[in-house]
Amino acid sequence: MKNKILLSPPHMSGAELTYIQQAFEANWVAPKGAQIDDFEQELAACLTTLNKVVALNSGTSAIHLALLLLGIKKEDRVLCQSFTFAATVNPVGYLGATPVFVDSETDTWNVCPMLLEEAIQDQISKGNKPKAMIVVHGYGMPCKIHEILEIGLTYNIPIVEDAASALGSSVDNQKCGTFGEFGVVSFNGNKIITTSGGGALLCKDAATKQKAVYLATQARDNKPHYQHSEIGYNYRMSNIIAGIGRGQLEVLDERVAARRSNFEFYKNSFKGISTLEFLEAPTGYYANRWLTCITTPSYEIREQLRLALEKENIEARPLWKPMHQQPIFEKYPSYINGVSDDLFERGLCLPSGSNLSEADLQRVCACVKKNV
Numbered sequence: 001m002k003n004k005i006l007l008s009p010p011h012m013s014g015a016e017l018t019y020i021q022q023a024f025e026a027n028w029v030a031p032k033g034a035q036i037d038d039f040e041q042e043l044a045a046c047l048t049t050l051n052k053v054v055a056l057n058s059g060t061s062a063i064h065l066a067l068l069l070l071g072i073k074k075e076d077r078v079l080c081q082s083f084t085f086a087a088t089v090n091p092v093g094y095l096g097a098t099p100v101f102v103d104s105e106t107d108t109w110n111v112c113p114m115l116l117e118e119a120i121q122d123q124i125s126k127g128n129k130p131k132a133m134i135v136v137h138g139y140g141m142p143c144k145i146h147e148i149l150e151i152g153l154t155y156n157i158p159i160v161e162d163a164a165s166a167l168g169s170s171v172d173n174q175k176c177g178t179f180g181e182f183g184v185v186s187f188n189g190n191k192i193i194t195t196s197g198g199g200a201l202l203c204k205d206a207a208t209k210q211k212a213v214y215l216a217t218q219a220r221d222n223k224p225h226y227q228h229s230e231i232g233y234n235y236r237m238s239n240i241i242a243g244i245g246r247g248q249l250e251v252l253d254e255r256v257a258a259r260r261s262n263f264e265f266y267k268n269s270f271k272g273i274s275t276l277e278f279l280e281a282p283t284g285y286y287a288n289r290w291l292t293c294i295t296t297p298s299y300e301i302r303e304q305l306r307l308a309l310e311k312e313n314i315e316a317r318p319l320w321k322p323m324h325q326q327p328i329f330e331k332y333p334s335y336i337n338g339v340s341d342d343l344f345e346r347g348l349c350l351p352s353g354s355n356l357s358e359a360d361l362q363r364v365c366a367c368v369k370k371n372v
């Protein structure tokens with residue numbers, strides 16, 4: 001059997017060990033210490049933002065904290081991009097709030113601004129004005145963030161930007177994750193850089209960051225004994241994990257370049273196959289190409305291709321099953337135009353790791369060409 005080609009495996013730089021060593025030498029192996037402080041500053045620098053970074057144990061925790069800080073409560077409505085990974089929406093469920101799903105557009109595969117506005121107007125007319133919206137830069141392709149910010153301003157609805165898979169992506173040279181009231185990134189094992197598991201919340205100011213850190217460390221009052229006036233969470237990143245993050249941040253630009261070059265390789269290789277399509281970036285949009293995604297002519301061809309790749313020990317995965325189709329979420333309100341249903345049927349993510357060899361890429365391409 002040929003070696004397994006994974007969809008998006010970790011890719012360490014080597015520098016991580018130096019920072020882990022520093023954490024051990026200082027005996028700061030808890031969720032506190034210099035690696036965390038430095039990691040937060042270096043991440044802010046890499047996003048060229050004055051927004052404040054809070055290092056956390058996952059992107060999901062970051063979304064949960066963003067919703068808590070926005071005061072989302074039971075029965076509140078939160079607009080969510082339907083075409084995403086469940087982690088975008090699960091925190092809405094943690095709070096007992098109601099997600100309202102909005103479908104995508106074909107330019108970016110992310111939330112359709114027109115449909116978003118329709119959804120807001122319809123919800124308002126029913127007396128259910130949404131309290132927040134979560135938009136996603138899916139697969140590293142930025143959403144129509146300028147249009148969405150306009151809508152947020154018009155209706156006074158704050159935006160949580162799920163940039164979990166979009167570290168290094170930007171729109172008109174502004175980095176994804178820095179536009180919304182809150183931004184979220186993830187360092188999960190399959191992301192463009194990884195800390196093994198982790199995430200970060202981006203806040204607009206130091207006071208909000210302080211509140212986020214307080215909630216993320218069990219909501220302790222300022223007393224010598226343990227005293228709590230609010231429910232807290234154990235969401236902070238550990239100092240060791242932050243060390244891994246520092247080593248990974250050093251190579252982020254290289255990782256983005258490698259993923260983008262995978263995308264170009266596939267595109268060139270499939271030039272003659274008019275039935276396979278790629279998502280092109282709109283003008284001014286810079287995608288990190290976390291995963292290279294293609295669409296095939298039909299569900300049947302997609303499945304034929306996916307199974308052929310599987311047989312060759314190559315991991316490929318259908319595009320996200322939209323949230324409005326998920327058994328756990330299908331009972332919630334949704335505004336659907338068919339775009340994400342179609343992507344789910346015909347779309348496939350190809351192996352996209354920054355450590356893929358040219359031989360690996362050739363192997364994937366040969367198998368694809370034989371089976372479409």
Ligand SMILES: *Cc1c(COP(=O)(O)O)cnc(C)c1O
Nearest residue numbers: 058059060085087164165186188
């Ligand atoms: C990975 C991912 C998350 C969750 O991040 P974790 O760090 O795994 O909790 C959320 N949203 C999207 C779009 C993701 O890709």
